[in-house]
Amino acid sequence: MTSIDANPYKSHIFVAARGLATKMLVMPGLALAFLSWVEPARAGDSYRWLQATTRGWQARAITQTDACPSAEIDGRPVAMTPRARPGEGFPIVICAVDVPKGAKSVAIDEAPLPPPPARVDKILVFGDTGCRLKSIFLQDCNSIRAWPFRLTADMAAEFAPDLVIHVGDYHYRESACPPGMKGCAGSPHGDNWETWKADFFDPGAALLRAAPWAMVRGNHEICKRAGKGWTRALSPLPPAEDEKCAEREPAYRVDIDDPTLFILDTTEAEERTVVGEQAAFLRTQLAVAKNVPGPVWYAFHKPIFSLFRSRLGETLGVNETLAAAAHDMLPASVQAILSGHLHAFEAIGFRDDRPAQFVVGVGGTAMDPHIPANFDGATIGEATVEHGRGIAAKFGFAIFERGDGEWIVTNYDAHAEPLLRCHLRGRKLDCE
Ligand SMILES: [Fe+2]
Known part of the structure; x- marks a missing residue:
């Protein structure tokens, strides 16, 4: 092949x-x-998508010309305005226009975009999509088998989801491909447009056009890593006057009715020890749904509890800072938490009264080893797993479909073959 x-x-x-x-x-x-069939974008093409922001739905476009493209909402012309102008490493303009929740049609440059969803019955979740190039960790970015983000995104688009949630980590090409490495030869690297285009916008173009998105920030998108591209293109915040990257972004609600969905920034949460100052910030974030009736879903990059084994067989997976922040702080209305960061699929229901945790870091980045298939009864920090399922080494995505009093959660591989199906009723999880 x-x-x-x-x-x-x-x-x-x-x-x-x-x-x-x-x-x-x-x-x-x-x-x-x-x-x-939507062809992937070609060099010089513009990119366009609809995303949730702190001020509601927004259509955005990236163009390599000077002017923002034309746009229409419900057949009426509206003006897109630049949220970022060309700057060092980014010879592009990023344009935006707010889209009211009830809008029935959106078009940019006369090409349709999906309008804000009136109802959300099918949610596609994935994350950790970029091609890893960092010191000795080298993925074959030129191989769709080794780095199949284009395939997972194209397949995902065929499911026509009502909403896509990317659970973070878009940008992975931090260092140059070493000379003589055919697998990544010619790859750009660093926090610049060429890298963002190769790692995310080109392979994700069909899915960007196919559905509304909620973009979770990953730890790769912190200010000192890929914060420039994040701030310009994908951040949910309005552009800062000084164009500065925000170290912490506030929690915000995605403008859909059911489930109530909040996006949180957990990018800095230190895994191994409790960092008190981070935990204080995270407590304010985790309390965002305190007075909100359920069911509430939280989407944030680093999971509180996941599970993997060390090389010596030790069970790991608690994020100490997040666990300290979440202790007695997670509102009872939170039904589920959607995360990435661990490069595997995991579905975890707990014996104690906690939200179910899903980990869907399977979009294309090199996979993490040592993920058990079944970890029923395992202890992760202060949490005890009732049902825990893991799928290792399978790229793909998860689809959450509304059922009769439940959500049916299916993990698919990159060829859209179902691998595992679970049922979420309240906070309780059952997997087939
Ligand atoms: Fe991550």
Whole structure:
């Protein structure tokens, strides 16, 4: 299968055809989707999407020309305004316009975008999508098998979700591909547009256009790592006058009705020890739903409790700072927490009265080893697992579908094959 390893950045048409062929192989019904197939963006194309922000829904666009594109909401022209102008490493303009929740149609440059969802019955969750290039940790960014984010994003788009939640870590190419390494040869690196384009916007283009997004900030998007690109393009905050990156972003509510969804910034939460000052900030974040009736879902990057084994077989997975902050602080209305950071899929229901925890760090970044398939009864910090399931080494995404008094949660691989199905009723989890 050498064709799988072609450089996705050299031949978009080839990759689109290959992706489609793959889909038709694994999902014959998708052959019909050919007519609605959205080609990945080409160099010079603009990028556009609808995302949740601290001030409601917003359509955004990236353009390599000087002017913002034209836009229409419900057939009426509206002006997009620049939220970031060209700057060092970013020869692009990022434009934005607020979209009222009740809008029925949105178009940018006459191309439609999905409007804000009137009802959310199908939520797609994934994260940790970029291609890892950091010192000796080198992923083959040129291989769709080794780094399949384009495939997972294209497959995800075919599910036509009402909402996409990216649980953080978009940007992974921090150091140069060493000479002679064919797998990543030619890759850009660093916090600049070329890297953001290669790591996120190009491979994610079809999914960006297919559904509204809620973007969780990952620890890769902190100010000293990829904070410039985050602040310009994806941050939910209005642009600061001095264009400065915010070290901490406040919790905010995504403008959907059910479930009530809050996005939190847990990027700095120190895992191994309790950092008191961080915990104080996180307590204020975790209390955001205190007076909000349930069901509430929280989406934040670093999970409070996940589970993996060390090389010596030791059970790890508690984030000490988050656990200290969450102790007696998580509102009873919180039903579920959606996270990434661990590069695996995990679904965890607890014996004690806690929100279920889902970890979906499977979008494309190199996988974490030592994830048990079943960890019923395990103790993670102060929490005891009732049902714990893990899927190791399978790229893909999770779909949360509204059922009869429950949410049906399915973890799919990158070819849209279901791997695990769980049922969430209240805070209780059952997996098939
Ligand atoms: Fe992370």
